[in-house]
Amino acid sequence: MNIEGTVLVGPDFEPVEGRVLIEDGTIQEIEETETGSDSIVLPAFVNAHTHLGDSIAKEAGAGLSLDELVAPPDGLKHRLLRSTPRETKIKAMGRSLQFMEQTGTAAFIEFREGDVDGVEMMYEAAKHREIDPVILGRESEAAMQRADGFGASGARDGDFDQLRNATRRAGKLFGIHTGERDPTDIHPALDLSPDFIVHMVHAESLHLERVADMHVPVVICPRSNLVTNVGVPPIRELAKRTTVALGTDNAMTNSPSMFREMEFAAKLSDLPDEEILAMATRNGAEIAGLNCGLIEPGRDAKLLELDGDSDNLCYAKDPVRAVVRRAGHSDIKRVIL
Structure with a gap:
């Protein structure tokens, strides 16, 4: 299973365009690559x-x-x-x-x-x-x-x-x-x-x-x-x-x-x-004491995918700031638990 878009990676939530590779419920790798996806992917x-x-x-x-x-x-x-x-x-x-x-x-x-x-x-x-x-x-x-x-x-x-x-x-x-x-x-x-x-x-x-x-x-x-x-x-x-x-x-x-x-x-x-x-x-x-809360290899794949092209989030210049101060229930594409 893969999920792609602008991924908020690691403890600093660095925005990286790419995909998260998931196997057996665990994040295996974050692959930096062009995806063409408007999604914003963050930890649940x-x-x-x-x-x-x-x-x-x-x-x-x-x-x-x-x-x-x-x-x-x-x-x-x-x-x-x-x-x-x-x-x-x-x-x-x-x-x-x-x-x-x-x-x-x-x-x-x-x-x-x-x-x-x-x-x-x-x-x-x-x-x-x-x-x-x-x-x-x-x-x-x-x-x-x-x-x-x-x-x-x-x-x-x-x-x-x-x-x-x-x-x-x-x-x-x-x-x-x-x-x-x-x-x-x-x-x-x-x-x-x-x-x-x-x-x-x-x-x-x-x-x-x-x-x-x-x-x-x-x-x-x-x-x-x-x-x-x-x-x-x-x-x-x-x-x-x-x-x-x-x-x-x-x-x-x-x-x-x-x-x-x-x-x-x-x-x-x-x-x-x-x-x-x-x-x-x-x-x-x-x-x-849980193994989630970050997107990095070895973490449980508990993730949230937002629609970065929603009416609420489109044209956002800073994805982290948009997630924290603007995003809501209606912007959710998928919840992976």
Whole structure:
């Protein structure tokens, strides 16, 4: 199998006219050659932070504060999850996964409410899909053991030392929300030596330096932070210090579209477009331990082909900038997962 056009190659996403040679689901070679194709070929996205159980309640809770919306155990989302039939939750998550596939997402890191049964529901929703779930259980060690790791709500919500140690012994991924409402839970979260942290909206200078010293990756969700009125993360400052990835957060408040997240983050931070594209692809893959997110030999062939001659993308002078700031669902020719 081959795919050709302007290929965004390697860690710098260098635009190269040519074709990607694929065999048994693996990129074998990038052949530089004239193709006559208008396609733009890029790595499929990795959404590094989701709460897809919220798919049952899209656009619910307008005007509520962050705690009123999502704080455990009695935020609106938790009440709705408890009152919704199991099959409805599975179906709703499956519909979101289908949308994510259609919009070019190859994998996602899910913080999965509902203990062991919540993890099982996500596996069931994803079992007929091509998208790769990286599921972090919540609420118990048993949920962590059934999943790919543990996703903590935040250091102020409980003592996670034992769960962190159990996750480490199991060789699994440990992530935690922090700095979303205020800065007071950032140091306690970092004390757990997490594999990654989420949000960091209220990071201060000392927090930023500690993140750099510890080499802790950060997942940012700027659209979600704006909707919940907690502020926006210091994207440029974080990117100077560590690996930063993008997530779409709660399906209740945001479409799980990485196109929308990239465009918002790019225009908010004005970072180089290559950095933003890395946040949506290879950085999330790196956090999740996946072999995708880049177009280079040996990588999994999880790719996105855009129509560079669409009404939206035609005459674009910079393909990377066009992908990050302009492209969308309607420009997709093909998703290869």
